[in-house]
Amino acid sequence: MGAEAHPIQPRFRDRGLAERILEGIRDLGVEANIMHVCGTHQDTIMRFGLDPLLRGCGIRVISGPGCPVCVTTQREYEEAGLLMEKGKIIATFGDAARVRGPRGSLLDRRAEGGDIRVVYGVRDAADISKRLGKEVVFLAIGFETTAPGTASLLLSDPPEGFSILCCHRYIPPVLDAILGMGEVGIQGFIQPGHVSTIIGVKPYERLSSKYGIPQVIAGFEPLDVLAAVYMLAKQIRDGRAEVENEYTRAVRYEGNPKALEAMDRVFEPVDIPWRGFPVVPGSGMALRKEFEAYDARKVYEDELSDVAALEISEDPNCRCGEVLRGVAEPEDCxxxxxxxxxxxxxxxxxxSIEGACFISYRYGPRARAGLGQRA
Ligand code: SF4
Structure with missing residues (x-):
């Protein structure tokens, strides 16, 4: 999966305007922790050096569970590994194929005869199945941004032998979980532009009324992020808890009704764990019964029964879980x-290029100090 490319959009990178917004934030005199849940926001914040500038204004921006490849659990990767061992072709994104577990990554298992194909999306995976006339399982990872693609493929005419190992997740329930757990004091959320183009504004409103938390949906350019922080700081200063939309050039209140309808026809919410989190109620997308002929967990139920017996331990030295919950920063590891x-x-x-550790390695204090090679 990939962070959004940053095409040159000088309008959204004007230095003078950035300085004026920062001055505005500083003048509000607010000290707050603000969380975002999007790898692309993290990329923008670190790549453009916004992090120290915002800290200088009293605002600490915390990275949350916004990297889909990172929040997918080791058990889900092991399911894919098991199917590969049993002779199925696994198709998935390049970074998902490289996530290491106790038995190595899916790519490592190629050396043991496993067949994994790196694809850009679900349609590529279905094409491989059609072309080869073989059983191909697509390890479907991602939030509401990529789930409509999976839904649309299943609503068209998927080839015989093609199935989905569904690991799609809904974003709003995990926000609820973070606030409910109360591990990290958060005074506002920057909400992800990509996800919000699909789900719109409404799904966030419940959180503001339940927790009194200000939220701003933001685009991905530096000025988008700064404007969103300004809007949040203003809400905090004024004692408001609303959902505001900074990214009006892409996000409509109602989201994308066609995509939402496709998702609703294909998926139903289920309770699932996220890496680093306990079970998050209603946060997983499971294929509805009508689509069970394409549901790898149903089609290969016998093959996957072994996954329950696998010892699936996380690397005890890796602090990804804490990084994803926002209680640790990459440099704390x-x-x-x-x-x-x-x-x-x-x-x-x-x-993952959307992972907080990767982004910090590439653009954080260590990289700025010239330590380590650039990835
Ligand atoms: S730096 Fe630490 S927390 Fe981050 S991926 Fe590596 S081991 Fe995990």
């Missing part, structure tokens, strides 16, 4: 930049 780096990642947060 003793392996960061030494035993764990993009060439030899120990945890998913260093594998």
């Amino acid at each position: 003793p392996l960061f930049g030494t035993a764990c780096n993009p060439a030899h990642p120990r945890g998913p947060c260093m594998v």
Whole structure:
């Protein structure tokens, strides 16, 4: 999966305007922790050096569970590994294929005869199945951004032998879980632009009324992020808890009704764990009964029964779980930049280009100080 490319959009990168917004934030005199749940936001914040500037204004931006490859549990990766061992072709995104578990990554298992194909999306995976006339399982990872693609493929005419190992997740329930757990004091959320183009504004409103938390949906350019922080700081200063939309050029209140309808026809919410989290109620997307002929967990129920017996332990030294919950920063991990780096990642947060550890390695204080090679 990939962070959004940053095409040159000078309008959203105007230095003078950025300085004026920062001054505005500073003048509000608010001290707050603000969480975002999007790898692309983290990329923008670190790549453009916004993090120290915002800290200088009293705002600490915390990275949450916004990397889909990172929040997918080891058990889900092991399910894919098991199917590969049993002769199925697994198709998935490149970074998902590189996440290491106790038995190595899915790519490592290629050396043992496993067949894994790296694809850009579900349609590529279905095409492989059609072309080869073989059983192909797509390890479907991602939030509401990628789930509509999976839904649309299943509503068209998927080839025989093609199935989905569904690991899609809904974002709003995990936000609820973070606030409910109360592990980290958060005074506002920057909500993800991509997800919000699909789900719109409404699903966030319940959180503001339940927890009194201000939220702003933001785009991905530096000025988008700064404007969102300004809007949040203003809400905090004024004692408001609303959902505001900074990214009006892409996000409509109602979201994308067609995509939502497709998702609703294909998926139903289920309770599932996220990496680093306990079970999050209603946060998983399971294929509805009408689509069980394409549901790898139903089609290969016998093959997958062994997964329950597998010892699935997380690397005890990797702090990805805490990083994803926002209670630790990548630099808090003793392996960061030494035993764990993009060439030899120990945890998913260093594998994925949307992972907080990868992004910190590439653009954070260590990189700014010239330590370590650039990935
Ligand atoms: S630096 Fe590596 S080992 Fe440490 S939390 Fe990040 S991914 Fe895990």
